[in-house]
Amino acid sequence: MSGQRVKRKAPEPPPVEQPTTEEYAIASYLREHVPPKKTKFLHHAVEYFTAARAVDALLDSPWASGADNKPLLFTDRDSVTAYLDGMLRHKFFHRAKKIAISDRDLRRKQLKKLKKKEEEEKKKVTEKEDESGSEEDEGKTDDKGNAEETGGERSVGEGEASPKAASRKDGADKPKRRIKLDMHLEQVFVDGLDAYVWIYDPIPRHYWLLGALLVGAIVAVCLFPLWPSKLREGVYYLSLAAAGFLAVILVLTVVRAVVFVLLWLATWGRHQLWLLPNLTADVGFFASFWPLYEYEYKGKKEKSTDKKKRKTKKRDQESDNEGDLEADRAEEPAAEAAPEHPEPSGTGERDDQEGERDTPPADEDSGSERDE
Template sequence: MAERRRHKKRIQEVGEPTKEEKAVAKYLRFNCPTKSTNMMGHRVDYFVASKAVDSLMDSKWAKAKKGEEALFTTRESVVDYCNRLLKKQFFHRALKVMKKKPEKDTKKEKEKEKAKSDSAKEEDKKGKKDKDKDKKKDVEAIDTKKEKSDESPGSPKKKKDVKKKFKLEPHDDQLFLDGNEVYVWIYDPVHFKTFAMGLILVIAVIAATLFPLWPAEMRVGVYYLSVAAGCFVASILLLAVGKTPHCTSLT
């Protein structure tokens, strides 16, 4: 409750958003590609500034109507408008911080490196004693490798790209910049599809509770539909049961 009051006070200080600003923010919220992550213990959705600018440049506000100028003509105009949305607390700028490895993992890695270096030293000592034998073996191994490569040439294996883990933290400079900057959504409107689905479910529940008040013809029709659905499900179960012994006999 306290956070909502502070949020309302900030909006009142900057100025309440207009219908146009709400429409643009709603378009961005549902059309700009977003990703989700954890930020300070909360699940948040974030987007990249350059993708937001691209989506607004492809929107209806970038196309001029008859007798009117387009709202977005250049990328700079989009950046200025997004700065207005940022001040109206639709989203805020965040900072990517790479996660550090725990001390236990670093200690284990150091111990492994030491063990490898010790084993390498021991191998070097053994190798000095048996140089001639190793050289002959190496020559034979190289010849066999060449023959294998000639018989079955293959492309070199690519190293797997390891994704670096990061976390988000609030940024000190709250500005909208066109680039790879990250912004976290505060504005979270209800999508029309979810609203419609919820309304349909409510209507269906109310209709089911009022079943005794339905006309007689509708109740008889629903009865026959339920019987037909039950027969359909029973036929599928019978087919499944009838096929199982045939399959076992084949095996």
């Protein structure tokens, strides 16, 4: 008996706690009411949320107010963090740490994509600001009309940007910080700005509906011989129409290639004409037929020096024309100030002398009358 070995049983692993239905409901509530952000985690695209926003959302949830016959689970932020810590242990999400990314860490293609996205976001922000600014301008015009009726006084702050608009502009000018996520060593839920990556990803209901419709369509196609004769004839004509449409597209691709090659050879590559340029591009159905054509000229371009000379000549001619116009305008008021028919000097004296010669002598007659 001493030579026999006693076999010991391996310790059984502790039972795994399965999540409750309430935890599933709270997880779906968080996914709906806390908008997730997208980034990369270990070279995989993931969605994450911040702890502070999740806590705020649950404090405004029915589980904090007892509405809709829900149990009262949350009374303060500590109770919410404790409950979310249990959900973290049940693998609904896990904790991650944020790492800032610089432009050096990214490749050229990634940088181009990120810059395009940032430009599109800036355009959207500017469009929204313009719409809000137009509404504010309409309100200001009403205020101006009221001020003119009372006396034409200007309203305070007229023409100045509101502090909200200034803060929006400052936020739009600031570059967004790019981050990536890495696994955190301490898997504990903490109320703060830490990132938590979603593991729980439920399948939406419309996915189930689309899958059922797809299965039904496959079964219906398999039962095609059992369809009524009229339906089968309709499907036959539809198939002919589809085949004709494909043939037309193939003919168009050949025709556009032939036209391009002939024009290119005739003009030695200077003129390039594409009919339906988006026909074979990766675009939508209607976008592939628009625009109808695309023309491009690739001949010799004028040198920059010649263009500069032409521009300088045009500027000199315009400046000379402006100088002539100014001189004409300066001469006009001087001509208006001068008399229409100027008289030569000395004309008055000559008239006086002629008058004296024409008048008869009257002194002798008057003296004779006095003597008598």
